[in-house]
Amino acid sequence: MPEITYTFTAESFQDLKDQMEAEYATLFPPVDDVHSRLEDHIIAENEKAEAKEEKKEEKPPRRRRATTEALKEEKPARKRGRPKKEPAPPPPAPEEGKEPVEVTAADGVKAATEGAEKLGPGMILQILEEDFKVKNVSELDPQQLREFVETIKFEMPN
């Protein structure tokens, strides 16, 4: 049987290829398009989800039941409309080998008496009212008590 030989040139081969792809495209829709829509859908869904999450993050986190006690403590301050106190500065580092001495009410009274002796009772009452907004040493907290004693020491001569 005689052997048939097909000779293709480069151009004919390219034409044939184009023709076959066109037929294939009519029979089957292009797969790439399907993929891209699906991908678009997934991306869109992801973006929505991310957007939701971002919105959630913007809202204050929902308080847990465990924080109830903390809430109770904050309540009176909110009712009275007090501005939130700034966190107290860390206490000064103790000197080496020395512990900070606690200032007691008795120290406050002693300082007030010594101050009244040297500066006059009016001056002590003025310090209490203007610097600490109180009328009695007993209304000062420990930090204020320390400041009160230091203020009087500073004001006193020698």
Added chain:
Amino acid sequence: MVREESFRVQSSWADKPFCYRAPYPEGALTPYEFQLAGAEYCLARKHALIGDEPGLGKTCQTILISNAIEAKSTLVICPASLRLNWEREIWKWSTIENVQTYPVLKSKDGVHLKSNYLIISYDLLRNPSLLSALLSKTWDHLILDEAHLLKDPKGNKRTKTICAEDGLRNVVGRMTLATGTILPNQPIECYNAIRLLDWDAIDRMSIESFRRHYYAEGGGWIRGPHKVKDKKTKEWVTVNEVRWSEHVRNVPQNLGELQERLRTNIMVRRLTKEVLKELPSSRWHMFPLITNTAIKKALKHPGWGDAEKMYQMDPNGFSGAIPIEGAVSTARRLLGEAKALSIVAYVKDLMNSGVQKLVIGAWHHSVLDILRQNLVQFGLTYMDGRTSPINKQLAVDNFQQDNEISIILGQMLPLGEGWNLHSAQDVVLAEPDWVPGKNEQLLRRILRIGQKGRSLIGHVPLIPDTLEEKIVRRAIEKDITIYKTLDERER
């Protein structure tokens, strides 16, 4: 020239606090403003003395100090008869929740070192086991009630237990003394208290320096060994007897300066008339007794002759505090017994005239027995040195609360210290004391916070134109001199 008072001296008179209010329990009870001022004065000093006149609530002030320093352990030393009274006051004024108090009633009870307040009498401090237990820990606050009991300049055992270098003063953070009669008789009697609280207040004077500074020389009776020439043998022999000397430092001087030192450094003292203006005035009423046969017989006792000689030589220095022989004591007892029935008659007159409640004080058991037997019909409670602390408290409670009981009868010393007998408006001194201050103490039992009467009277029975009348009159007048030492104020 009138000198301006320093702020420290002014604060010793304060009737309201300057800038500190000691904490007290929230409830129906509120301390007076002058009581808060007293606590403030004490807090401003390391140690202090509350010397308010009797009846102004010193107990409350000492507890306010414990509250202010947040004392976890307070040791209270007081006369035996007042231990239960102290416990009640602590329950009333302490800010410690469920405060634990432990009054030591007998030495075999031991001490409870973990209680918040341990209450012990001066007498029980003499027990070495109890004392060593008390010395084994550090106390935040030591309160000495009726602190004039530390007055002995020579330092008796009680004084040494507290004031010695290795005594209780060594194991306490803060000391507060309370007494309305820091000078029962003489300025020297406050030396121990000053030295204990702040020796610098008197420039660290020794007791001899103190005596030289605050007493001038005058004549007086002294007891001690001295040499006399025996009339028979013509030889000098040493004898130990009471004798007269012209070189006794017994004339007080520089009292204004002493008061200023006290008030500047350690003592807060207010007067009833200045801080409790709503309280009624009090006065002494001397009433004469008819001289019956029994009284005449008692006045013939030789002891009166001895007392008469002493009195003639030194009327100003004469008091029950000078060394006297036993004969004088016997003479006083016999006179007391002879007067007792006359006093019963006087008391009956008082009760029939509408007196509702009456306080009667006497010294001798024999006199107290006569009064007790003859006055029981009015409803009577009784205490003397032998009565247990619980029964003393019961006697006071019954007198204060029970309308059926009209008279409280007792020995001057246990009845005169610390009690609140404000339901009565009359006091009868069946046997008035010769020592200034003691009679006043009894009258002050009724002149106290809560008194609602309009006028308070101290009735003093006297036999006219006798030595006793002179001595008692002088003792009561001398009270005025003592109070001047503490209270005279230049304004």
